[in-house]
Amino acid sequence: MSGISNNLGSKVSNKASGEAAGARPVYDAVVIGGGLHGLSAALHIARGGGRVVVVEKHWVGRHASGATAAGVRTLNRDRRELDLSLEAMDMWHAMESLVGDDCGFHANGQICVAESPAALEKLQGRVNGLRADGYTHEEIIDTDELRRLLPDLSHHCVGASIARRDGAADPHRALRAFRRSALQAGVELIEHCGVTAIERQGQDWRVVGEGGRAWIAPAVVNAAGAWSARIAALVGDDIPLATKSSMMMVSERLRPFIKPVVAIMGRSLSFKQSDQGTLVIGGGLQGIPDLDKETSTARMKVLAKGAHAATDLFPSVSNIRIVRVWAGLEAKTEDLLPVVGPSPNAPGVFHAFGFSGHGFELVPVVGATLADFVLRGGTRRPIQNLTAERLMAPGTPGAAPAAKPPVDPTVF
Numbered sequence: 001m002s003g004i005s006n007n008l009g010s011k012v013s014n015k016a017s018g019e020a021a022g023a024r025p026v027y028d029a030v031v032i033g034g035g036l037h038g039l040s041a042a043l044h045i046a047r048g049g050g051r052v053v054v055v056e057k058h059w060v061g062r063h064a065s066g067a068t069a070a071g072v073r074t075l076n077r078d079r080r081e082l083d084l085s086l087e088a089m090d091m092w093h094a095m096e097s098l099v100g101d102d103c104g105f106h107a108n109g110q111i112c113v114a115e116s117p118a119a120l121e122k123l124q125g126r127v128n129g130l131r132a133d134g135y136t137h138e139e140i141i142d143t144d145e146l147r148r149l150l151p152d153l154s155h156h157c158v159g160a161s162i163a164r165r166d167g168a169a170d171p172h173r174a175l176r177a178f179r180r181s182a183l184q185a186g187v188e189l190i191e192h193c194g195v196t197a198i199e200r201q202g203q204d205w206r207v208v209g210e211g212g213r214a215w216i217a218p219a220v221v222n223a224a225g226a227w228s229a230r231i232a233a234l235v236g237d238d239i240p241l242a243t244k245s246s247m248m249m250v251s252e253r254l255r256p257f258i259k260p261v262v263a264i265m266g267r268s269l270s271f272k273q274s275d276q277g278t279l280v281i282g283g284g285l286q287g288i289p290d291l292d293k294e295t296s297t298a299r300m301k302v303l304a305k306g307a308h309a310a311t312d313l314f315p316s317v318s319n320i321r322i323v324r325v326w327a328g329l330e331a332k333t334e335d336l337l338p339v340v341g342p343s344p345n346a347p348g349v350f351h352a353f354g355f356s357g358h359g360f361e362l363v364p365v366v367g368a369t370l371a372d373f374v375l376r377g378g379t380r381r382p383i384q385n386l387t388a389e390r391l392m393a394p395g396t397p398g399a400a401p402a403a404k405p406p407v408d409p410t411v412f
């Protein structure tokens with residue numbers, strides 16, 4: 001296979017490996033983390049014939065995957081992850097065939113509104129650049145179409161970009177569907193057991209959990225979300241990660257008045273209405289993360305900014321009640337792109353983390369990519385920009401020498 005390969009050189013292993021003591025079930029992969037990415041990886045590996053155990057410190061969906069806004073977005077994606085994101089979008093449109101449920105996905109589009117001619121010019125520039133490279137998923141729409149799609153939108157908005165196949169899903173339905181499908185495919189799920197060590201044992205890895213439980217397999221998937229750098233460090237990968245504490249607020253139920261998900265060029269806002277009629281408002285508003293305590297504290301002053309942006313766009317929601325706010329923890333990389341692929345230092349270990357606030361959409365395709373590595377020893381999927389090496393400080397084992405490209409300001 002061409003594309004990116006690892007030095008595991010594996011198909012599914014036949015060698016005796018499994019839980020360290022006792023009856024010795026055999027595994028081809030140990031997945032660390034029972035969020036959506038861990039479940040998706042496990043599902044794809046199991047469907048491909050691999051024997052998989054997922055080890056989760058708390059319970060499925062305890063962190064980012066249970067806190068997510070569940071926007072399914074290609075709009076304004078960084079070009080370096082766009083091809084992967086477009087494949088994921090196709091998978092979302094066929095989600096029922098993957099997990100037996102559409103996960104509440106509605107493809108009502110995502111729209112990025114411009115509040116000024118200068119903002120619209122930036123969006124136009126991005127769409128022109130995409131067109132020049134053959135991408136057609138984003139378009140510019142004028143004020144007439146904008147009013148047709150968003151009748152309650154404030155009249156100061158001058159246009160927008162749109163990705164019509166985008167939309168949003170129901171995160172809890174997604175979690176239930178991925179969990180159920182993984183179990184049906186034969187995945188073993190261990191909850192309430194944090195991984196504390198990973199040791200080399202011959203050609204295999206011995207993954208040790210709290211209480212001394214251990215699992216042995218030739219492949220390990222690190223999908224530990226905000227704590228992934230700590231798991232990576234256990235196998236010698238020093239990957240700098242920051243932590244996001246993205247906040248959300250939810251309103252009382254309102255009459256249905258908006259179908260697409262709405263963002264604003266240059267401001268933090270993601271605004272949508274759920275099937276139940278509640279408004280779900282977020283868009284990168286940051287609370288206070290604490291990785292050791294595993295808490296994320298909401299900051300009301302910052303949420304007020306989000307509420308301000310929402311009422312600037314939709315004056316009709318100025319006097320509604322907010323009934324709930326929350327914040328969730330997730331890893332953030334320096335260039336806001338995830339790490340997906342082999343460990344530079346530990347053969348057979350694969351990373352999937354650092355989704356920096358936009359990993360929900362990538363769930364089906366990243367799981368399939370990890371299964372490529374575990375089952376077939378490499379992937380043809382476009383993850384060449386998502387290596388761990390790019391983030392590692394020069395001189396640390398496994399680091400890449402290349403200079404880091406700047407962050408695109410139209411990307412959120």
Ligand SMILES: Cc1cc2nc3c(=O)[nH]c(=O)nc-3n(C[C@H](O)[C@H](O)[C@H](O)COP(=O)(O)OP(=O)(O)OC[C@H]3O[C@@H](n4cnc5c(N)ncnc54)[C@H](O)[C@@H]3O)c2cc1C
Nearest residue numbers: 033035037057064065068069071195225328358359360361
């Ligand atoms: C508020 C919020 C809104 C978001 N909105 C969107 C959006 O609209 N669209 C979008 O695309 N993305 C969005 N995201 C991002 C998206 O939700 C995440 O990228 C995605 O859920 C990450 O999934 P994950 O499985 O990698 O991480 P997680 O769901 O965090 O799972 C990681 C798991 O690893 C476990 N773990 C940690 N350490 C260990 C250990 N030592 N041993 C065993 N288990 C361990 C944790 O308990 C956790 O359950 C949002 C995120 C947040 C927080």
